[in-house]
Amino acid sequence: MPDNNKSFQFDNAVVWVTGASSGIGAAFAVEAARRGARLVLSARRPEQLAAVQQQCIDAGAGMEEVLVLPLDVEDEAAMPGAVGRVVDYFGRIDLLLNNAGMSQRSLCVDTDMAVYRKIIAVDLLGQIALTKQVLPVMVQQGSGTLAVTSSVAGKVGSPMRTGYSAAKHGVMGFFDALRVEVAHLGLNVTTIVPGSIRTAVGHNALTATGEPVGKEDPAIEAGMDAATCARVIADGFANGVEEIDVGEGPEMQLLDLKRTDPTGTFRLLEDWAAELLKGNTPHLNQ
Structure with a gap:
């Protein structure tokens, strides 16, 4: 059972969401507003x-x-000013949800290194950089929650997503390590592990040359709607859950399968990859 002192109270809390213009980020912001x-x-x-x-x-x-604060998470130089603006406006930061990100749809053998650098810059280094800027504010407060949206692909290796999986595994490792470093300071760390959620993540995913895919992903379109996802995530924060799994497709079963039968997981994903390369559309995560 989660420790009660890790529960998050939304009412009157200052919640900063990156990647808030659409998808999970936008839906979570609206849900947080609904909760005060x-x-x-x-x-x-x-x-x-x-x-x-x-x-x-x-x-x-x-x-x-509701403060609108445009920010590109690749622009590390802009982050101190952004954090200062938030603190000047609200006086504190209670929850930072690092949610900005992009996905990928390309085989490793075909993918330009520039695509890997881009995905890692946005999905991993951008989250680390902003967290490092917000962390001293929360240390001074003696409270706060640092969170990140990872993926099922941050727990298992998904075909056509080698860069995305690398970045999402990376944020899981970083935030898991950060959790144990800051617990004694009164800070909490939460990781979010979505499966297929109905957002534009597939449409905007990068191809081997760095161009957006530009079409809908059937697996993502069949996933959980973003508003339901946001409610699950918000309930997880409220209940002190430190790793929030959210989704309803078969890919969610991979989280337990990878722990209990890693070899079986590898074979299953190899079969999925084979179907994908044949032009079929197995249900994969983001």
Whole structure:
């Protein structure tokens, strides 16, 4: 059972969400607003952030309780100023959800190294960099939750996602290690492990040359809707769950299978990869 002192109270808390312009990030921001949180919304696209801001207001947040703060997580130099702006505006940061990211749809043999560098810069190094900027604020407060959206691909190796799996395994390792470093300071760390969630992640995934796929992914389209996902995640925070699994497709079974039967997991994923290369669409994670 989770330790009760790790439960997160949304009411009046300052919740900063990156990747907040769409998908899981936008849905979680709206859910947090519904639960009484004050929001900081960050992503690269100000127009989309303004739309999410309005959704948060419609969910119950006051206009002054939702700060739109455009931020590219590859722009490390902008992060100290962004953190300063949040602290000046709200006075504190109670939860940082590192949710910005991109996926991949290409075989390793075909993929440019520039694609790997891009995915790792966004999905791994960007999360680490912003966390390091927010961490001293929470240490000074003596409280706070640092969180990251990983993936089932951060637990098992998924075909056509070698770079994505590398980055998502990386954030799991970083945040698991960070958890044990900061527990004595009164800080909490939460990792989120989604399967297939209905977002634009497949449409925006990078091909071997770095171009977006530009079409819908049938497996993602068949996944859990983002609003339901956001409720599961928010309930996980509220209940003090430190690793939140969220999804309803068969890929979720891989989390237990990898622990209990790694060899069987490898063979199963090899079969899925073979089907994928034949042009079939097995149900895979993000």
